[in-house]
Amino acid sequence: MLCCVNPDCQKPLNPDKNNYCHSCRAELIPLLGGRYRPTQMLSDEGGFGRTYLAEDIHKLNECCVVKQFAPKVQGTGPLTKAIELFKQEASRLQELAEHPQIPTLLAYFEQNGYLFLVQQFIDGQNLLKEWQMRGSYSETKIRELLLDLLPVLEFIHLKGVIHRDIKPQNIIRRQSDGRLVLIDFGASKQLVATVQTKMGTVIGSHGYTPLEQMQDGKAYPASDLFSLGATCFHLLTGVRPSNLWIQEGYSWVGSWRQHLSSLGREKVSVSIELGEVLDKLLQRDIQKRYQSADEVIADLTPGLPPSSSVPPTILSTTFTATAANQEPVSPKLNNTLKSKLLLGSSILVLGLGGVWYFQSPPNQKTEPSLPISQPIPSPKSVSENYLLPKPLKGHSSDVNSVAFSPDGTTLASASDDKTIKLWNPVSKEEIHTLEGHSNWIWTVAFSPDNKILASGSADKTIKLWNVETGKLIRTLEGNTDGVTSVAFSPDGKTLASGTASKDMKIKLWNLKTGKLIRTLQGHTNGVGSVAFSPDGKTLASGSWDKTIKLWNLKTGKLICTLAGNADSILSVAFAPDGATLASGSKDKTIKLWNLKTEKEIRTLKGHKDKVNSVAFLPSSVNPNGVILVSGSSDKTIKLWNPVTGKQIRTLETGSGYIYAIAISPDGQTIAGGGSGENILKLWQTIH
The missing domain is CATH 1.10.510.10 (Transferase(Phosphotransferase) domain 1)
Structure with missing residues (x-):
């Protein structure tokens, strides 16, 4: 159903096929702000606007709340004042959304004489x-x-x-x-x-x-x-x-x-x-x-010092880390007791994006090894501290993809604002802004030689950019829907791309000529993620049809289909040795797959919302083991022991979803891109 946004309409729900409201005859607006589809009226503000449930078509129809303000004032002066106040309020709401118990402000805009705020939907x-x-x-x-x-x-x-x-x-x-x-x-x-x-x-x-x-x-x-x-x-x-x-x-x-x-x-x-x-x-x-x-x-809470306010997340049941040499707090303690114990102790408290979290030693229990060639490191070899996240300011809307260059000197970020930015991850300074796409940008990836950046967009094109100069090299065309994912082969000769639900294809491109090599077909919905195996012989594709497919790149033939998720596959990543594949899903889980047996190894549960991105720390960082990192719409980044399936720690990122993560080649930095406060941040790690 499509909802009429005329604030005076008495029966706003309409069939999708309608162009005009069946009740008030107003022209229906299928997309607010070019991306938010109103589906249901939640409340009426007495003629001054309404609140709607909507779907964000840029984010797999993710639910959000759209607040409409329709000021009925006479003259341009009061209306101008209303718009000015509206923008001030939107700015204030964005500031408040730093708190994890306040909905994130996703957007604000004017359209058809109405003012709109878009906020996170709280389930x-x-x-x-x-x-x-x-x-x-x-x-x-x-x-x-x-x-x-x-x-x-x-x-x-x-x-x-x-x-x-x-x-x-x-x-x-x-x-x-x-x-x-x-x-x-x-x-x-x-x-x-x-x-x-x-x-x-x-x-x-x-x-x-x-x-x-x-x-x-x-x-x-x-x-x-x-x-x-x-x-x-x-x-x-x-x-x-x-x-x-x-x-x-x-x-x-x-x-x-x-x-x-x-x-x-x-x-x-x-x-x-x-x-x-x-x-x-x-x-x-x-x-x-x-x-x-x-x-x-x-x-x-008598007994606490009068000046000691309880921090925003002090009552959370998830305490993810303690300072070195401190014992973890038992999760069985009630909230009030936790507050007293933690505030009265010498536990180190680190600020992270406007919230608080505690560090605790990783779980030391081990289980039989999986087909990952290296065992997980001992707790001492795992980073004990994740320093304050460093925001990189410049994008004006959500960041959908982040990538480090193989030499670690450049970070790329792709945004709904139709731009790509290249950053120096050390100085946090912007190097280039790449402009040329006509719609939001879904994905970016660097070539193995650090010289080329590929970007895929909702405008149905792939663009190749010169990293050093920021200039466009060429545009690859031929898709019938937006390009959701791109990946370079290890030898840098081939680019793979996945497309959204009207196309559902994977294309392989010759980087030297820009010509299409072949098209891989078989998915029944959009392809959200593609990844090459470390040896370059296999391509994995994760789809919104809830399956993963493995392809033989020499023949272009399908090797197998991995099924078992309850919802869309949003991200896939190979372990460094190529024997295991990780997948993140809209069903809030991560699955690990044995590529030799083509069977599921285990399911990692812990995220409270969809898992948008998964990545493995480079094996060179932890020579004795492998660590998996995941980013989610639950506003967290989690580190996992893939051998035991246990969480190592959780980074509570604050407000806003995490849509994409990337790990620097030296393993010292985690980049997170997303919405709200988390548009683009860097977490420095200490090993």
Whole structure:
């Protein structure tokens, strides 16, 4: 179905074949911003815009949320002001999305007289629906909620942002990890309040909104804390603050305890300590209320130093690393105990993209060797530290592919902004910007001699570039859909390319002449990834048809098909000895395949979203073993022991998806490309 984006349309859902809305007769917009396909209306902002569920056709129809702002103002002055404020709000939302519990801002743009924000879709239920399904919260659940959300509020307040509309509907429990995500920062609501001509516009929801915000339209950090207290009251008692507000005004906040046994239920038990916290959160007088989130945390976790706020991910169940010589924290400890132990210890804390993570020794357990010729290294030979990621700024949109030159002197990045940038990975300086593609660029790869860069684009072409000069050498044409993947043969004489779903072919090109050598056919959907074996005799192709195919390059014949994934194959990579293949899938798993037996060895599970990229560390880096690296839309990069299938460590990258990873030839740098904050970053490793 296709959704009409006329904010006044009463029945916006339309069949795909319609050009005009069957209800309001407005012309349908099949793609917003050239890539986002609206499929369902999620909410209506009272005539000032709507929120839609959409599919990002650039990212395999990945779900996202599109917020529309349609200001109904008279004259060009107010409209210009609205657009200016919209851009300011979008910039602020992008800054806030550094936090892993705030949706990533993916895009903002103006189209057909409307303004649009595109944000990450959070798969999960809001707390109102959760309460309706599971019933009222216990005190333990309320404490967990507060300790999970208060660091988020502390983060946004330090950024100078007040949410203004905290309530159960605007808090989602993320299905992948159970963390609470704060949504709907009300950019459109604040814009409406600014450009609306009538007086008395209030942002917030009755019962959850404090007195100062309701009367004067002014909001402070303490205002959000009142709303959080009202949210806890609702989830604890099952009584909607909005109903009490209609009946009693603000007097209910002084007698909230009488509702603990409402609706004939057994009385909910609340300790003196939590009761005092809720009393202070729900004070009518802002001066008597908590003034900051860390004050609330201090009262919930007595014994901690008053200045020690709980870091944003301190409560996460995934603690991926500790400082050298420190014992790992048991995952069985509850969240609050983890906070106390970690904050009170001498554990080294490293900042990574605006979040926190802990380093822990790799798992020392070993299992029988796989057909990877070298055993995995001992824990001491594995890097113990991943330093702060270094952002490379220059692209204006998502980075879909990254690649290091074989000599390690150049890093290439390909983006939705239709450009390729070449970087010095040491100085972090831009060397060249390559322009010529007419649509987003999916993939880049360097030739073995470091002289040529190949790029594949949604414009259906492959371009070959001179790395030294940045000049275009030639364009390879003949595809009927976008080019999703390119790879050079080890001898540098052949280029392989894969194409999207309207073409579904693999093409082999003669690099010297630019002529097509042969076409490999057999996949029934787009080819998302191609890779040459180290000896150059075999090509692996991973497809959106959920299969991997191995091809004999001398004959062009199919060797075998590897099947077993539940969703699209997004990336394939050969182990250094060529005996094992790794594949990353949209089904959130990595599979390892024995190429001699053509059987699956094992499945690596741990990512919470699709695995977009896999790569092996060069064997020269770890002469005693092999390490597999993976990048995912769950905003993490993981390092794996492919022999045991165990995770070595997780890099929590912060906000934004990881679409592509590349490892420098010396193994000292991991490059990650993606969306949001993670457009392009480098992680330096220490061996």
